[in-house]
Amino acid sequence: MEKIKKITKMKLFLPIFSMILVMLINVVYDIAAGNAPLSFFTISINNGILYGRLIDVLNRGSEVAILAIGMTLVVSASAGTDISVGSVMSLSGGLCCMLLAGYGVTNVSEYNVPLWVGMLAGIATACVCGLFNGFLVAYMNIQPMVATLILWSAGRAIGLLLCNSNIVYVRVPSFQFFGGYCGIIPTPIIIAAVCVVIAGLVLRMTALGTYIQSVGINKRASRISGFNSAKIILLCYVICGLCAGIAGLVATCRIYSADTNNIGLNMELDAILAVALGGNSLGGGKFNLAGSIIGAYTIQAITTTLYALGVSSAQAPVFKAIVVILIVVIQSEAVRAYFKKMSAKRAAAKEVVKA
Amino acid sequence: MKKKLALLLITAMTVSALTACGKSAAPAEETAQVQDEAETEDEAPAQDEASSEDETSSQDTAPAADGELIKVGFAQVGHESDWRAANTKNYQDTFSAENGYELSFVDCDNDHAVQIETVRGFIEQELDYICIAPIQSAGWDTVLQEAQDAGIPVLIVDRAVDADPSLYTTALGCDMVAEGEAAGNWLAEYLGDKEANILVIEGSVGASATLGRTEGFDNILAQHDNWTKLDSQSGDFTQAGGQEVMESFIKTYGNGGFNVVVCQNDNEAYGAMDAMDAAGITYGVDGDVQIISFDATHDGLQYTLDGKITCNVECNPLQAGFAEEVVKKLEAGEAVDAWTLVKDEAFVAPGIESQYAITMSQEVLDGRAY
Numbered sequence: 001m002e003k004i005k006k007i008t009k010m011k012l013f014l015p016i017f018s019m020i021l022v023m024l025i026n027v028v029y030d031i032a033a034g035n036a037p038l039s040f041f042t043i044s045i046n047n048g049i050l051y052g053r054l055i056d057v058l059n060r061g062s063e064v065a066i067l068a069i070g071m072t073l074v075v076s077a078s079a080g081t082d083i084s085v086g087s088v089m090s091l092s093g094g095l096c097c098m099l100l101a102g103y104g105v106t107n108v109s110e111y112n113v114p115l116w117v118g119m120l121a122g123i124a125t126a127c128v129c130g131l132f133n134g135f136l137v138a139y140m141n142i143q144p145m146v147a148t149l150i151l152w153s154a155g156r157a158i159g160l161l162l163c164n165s166n167i168v169y170v171r172v173p174s175f176q177f178f179g180g181y182c183g184i185i186p187t188p189i190i191i192a193a194v195c196v197v198i199a200g201l202v203l204r205m206t207a208l209g210t211y212i213q214s215v216g217i218n219k220r221a222s223r224i225s226g227f228n229s230a231k232i233i234l235l236c237y238v239i240c241g242l243c244a245g246i247a248g249l250v251a252t253c254r255i256y257s258a259d260t261n262n263i264g265l266n267m268e269l270d271a272i273l274a275v276a277l278g279g280n281s282l283g284g285g286k287f288n289l290a291g292s293i294i295g296a297y298t299i300q301a302i303t304t305t306l307y308a309l310g311v312s313s314a315q316a317p318v319f320k321a322i323v324v325i326l327i328v329v330i331q332s333e334a335v336r337a338y339f340k341k342m343s344a345k346r347a348a349a350k351e352v353v354k355a
Numbered sequence: 356m357k358k359k360l361a362l363l364l365i366t367a368m369t370v371s372a373l374t375a376c377g378k379s380a381a382p383a384e385e386t387a388q389v390q391d392e393a394e395t396e397d398e399a400p401a402q403d404e405a406s407s408e409d410e411t412s413s414q415d416t417a418p419a420a421d422g423e424l425i426k427v428g429f430a431q432v433g434h435e436s437d438w439r440a441a442n443t444k445n446y447q448d449t450f451s452a453e454n455g456y457e458l459s460f461v462d463c464d465n466d467h468a469v470q471i472e473t474v475r476g477f478i479e480q481e482l483d484y485i486c487i488a489p490i491q492s493a494g495w496d497t498v499l500q501e502a503q504d505a506g507i508p509v510l511i512v513d514r515a516v517d518a519d520p521s522l523y524t525t526a527l528g529c530d531m532v533a534e535g536e537a538a539g540n541w542l543a544e545y546l547g548d549k550e551a552n553i554l555v556i557e558g559s560v561g562a563s564a565t566l567g568r569t570e571g572f573d574n575i576l577a578q579h580d581n582w583t584k585l586d587s588q589s590g591d592f593t594q595a596g597g598q599e600v601m602e603s604f605i606k607t608y609g610n611g612g613f614n615v616v617v618c619q620n621d622n623e624a625y626g627a628m629d630a631m632d633a634a635g636i637t638y639g640v641d642g643d644v645q646i647i648s649f650d651a652t653h654d655g656l657q658y659t660l661d662g663k664i665t666c667n668v669e670c671n672p673l674q675a676g677f678a679e680e681v682v683k684k685l686e687a688g689e690a691v692d693a694w695t696l697v698k699d700e701a702f703v704a705p706g707i708e709s710q711y712a713i714t715m716s717q718e719v720l721d722g723r724a725y
Contacts (some may be wrong), residue, residue, distance in 0.1 A: 051606075053606055166437070169654075251595065259622075307604075308603060308607060310588075313587070
């Protein structure tokens with residue numbers, strides 16, 4: 001009993017619980033449909049690569065997981081969200097492909113400039129976008145949503161201009177590698193894992209995490225205690241831009257083309273939802289990076305589940321909305337308080353019986 | 356005191372609302388005019404007879420040899436795709452001065468307000484015919500009424516409007532249902548009596564192309580008892596979407612569980628092919644799975660020529676000829692149909708002969724306008 005209590009009190013309990021709940025839907029469905037009950041969780045090696053729905057979840061969830069890192073920091077430090085990340089993804093992918101293919105060219109099978117130049121340029125542009133957002137929020141004191149609204153609309157448009165409103169294809173194996181397979185493992189999974197590990201290590205090993213949280217809890221008090229609050233907020237937005245750039249390149253390499261109209265479309269909302277599903281308050285302050293990452297994969301698990309269940313595409317959004325509402329409600333303060341009260345009552349009843 | 360305050364607020368709100376309206380209308384008009392001017396400037400060097408391009412006084416300067424030019428206005432959607440670019444070029448080529456037309460072409464850049472103002476501009480210039488490729492289907496009643504009052508025939512092209520058909524002269528465009536039926540008819544001919552286990556990757560939910568192509572294909576599906584539609588999911592008309600949906604399909608139905616994949620545009624087909632490559636499933640003419648795709652873009656037809664996409668049904672952008680046909684009929688005083696169908700072709704991989712489709716070859720690909 002004590003052990004269970006300890007587990008349920010862990011910070012990550014609810015996010016993990018929600019994710020398992022989503023995956024359990026598949027088990028119930030598989031049993032009802034007469035399939036092997038654990039078919040959702042089976043991983044095999046097929047045609048020389050890892051194969052299974054769990055792999056799909058990890059693979060397809062990579063972009064949102066990478067975005068969730070930056071979004072968590074931005075939410076924590078500035079109590080606001082960066083809604084430009086989807087557009088910045090498109091911009092970074094568009095610029096990268098434009099450089100690799102040459103302006104106005106829509107289909108190449110060899111690079112115009114070395115691969116690293118294109119990738120670096122894409123990521124650097126994304127960082128500049130982050131710098132711009134951060135400057136507006138930290139130094140101009142503009143509401144985060146308003147400040148990032150500028151690039152939300154402009155980022156994708158600039159990407160379209162760079163690609164001359166076309167889909168630019170870069171059909172080179174070394175470019176496709178970053179969206180394809182590294183040995184038997186899908187490369188996006190590795191990229192996401194590396195990003196998460198680096199972010200985790202930096203936040204753990206240095207005092208950055210503590211600085212960000214203290215700025216988020218009280219900006220003025222932090223400044224008075226000697227932190228450069230504005231600089232820390234700026235840094236968070238730059239990291240968020242960096243993450244968007246990496247995610248954009250992953251999405252671009254996946255389809256070896258810059259589909260600027262569609263890359264990262266509405267993904268800012270998924271990233272924000274991931275932060276919320278991870279049990280983080282969108283009001284800023286304390287954050288839990290692992291929660292956000294789990295949240296990101298939960299969102300993908302819902303999508304993959306809908307495909308597995310064969311829910312028709314017209315009804316899928318409704319189904320998704322219901323699941324999301326359930327998860328958010330389970331994690332809400334009111335429900336938590338209710339369960340606390342119930343367990344306290346039970347404990348009190350036990351005391352009475354004992355007495 | 357409170358009443359006074361409320362009154363003050365209401366006045367303030369009305370005033371601000373009015374000024375807001377004025378502001379939003381003015382730039383729209385300006386842009387439309389600017390685009391008009393830019394257009395005339397652009398057109399002049401583009402055409403051989405550079406003298407005859409002034410819209411307001413064309414009657415005086417028009418080349419006498421051709422008689423009076425027929426003035427046609429075209430409010431185009433924008434330039435969002437290769438398809439649209441081919442569509443625009445087709446109109447500019449067809450309604451050229453050599454053919455006896457003076458075309459006022461305006462690219463409305465996907466802005467509904469600009470498009471409405473453009474059409475108003477056409478009415479003020481007293482053009483002979485107005486072609487509209489509507490950006491959105493709603494909100495056309497007023498301006499169509501204005502055109503009718505001015506006695507200018509209006510052709511709704513490419514897309515549909517939500518307005519009473521009596522307000523415009525005729526409409527023309529592709530029939531998405533017919534495209535779906537063409538794909539189904541070809542498949543029936545290709546498979547013969549063999550059974551089909553079909554997976555469908557749909558386009559964006561609710562898009563007219565998605566609805567029409569689904570309906571058309573399902574019509575043919577219903578006629579065949581040994582055809583099964585295993586599943587259909589939306590891939591949002593994107594390559595990434597098609598790939599993700601196909602990955603999931605493969606896991607659900609397994610290698611060998613299906614033999615036909617219908618993708619509702621070419622980009623989805625590219626994604627589906629990537630997913631099947633990764634899973635080691637063979638597709639195409641020599642493979643286990645036949646892919647049917649729509650749109651027939653240049654890249655898509657290249658895949659058809661390579662035998663990877665077995666059948667590709669086009670959505671024809673070369674619609675201007677059909678519009679010219681209508682204009683000619685109206686000039687001659689003949690009656691026109693309320694709806695003109697733009698004929699779509701289907702293309703099949705080399706080695707397949709079909710009464711519903713053209714067999715692909717390098718010449719066919721080279722001969723394509725886009």
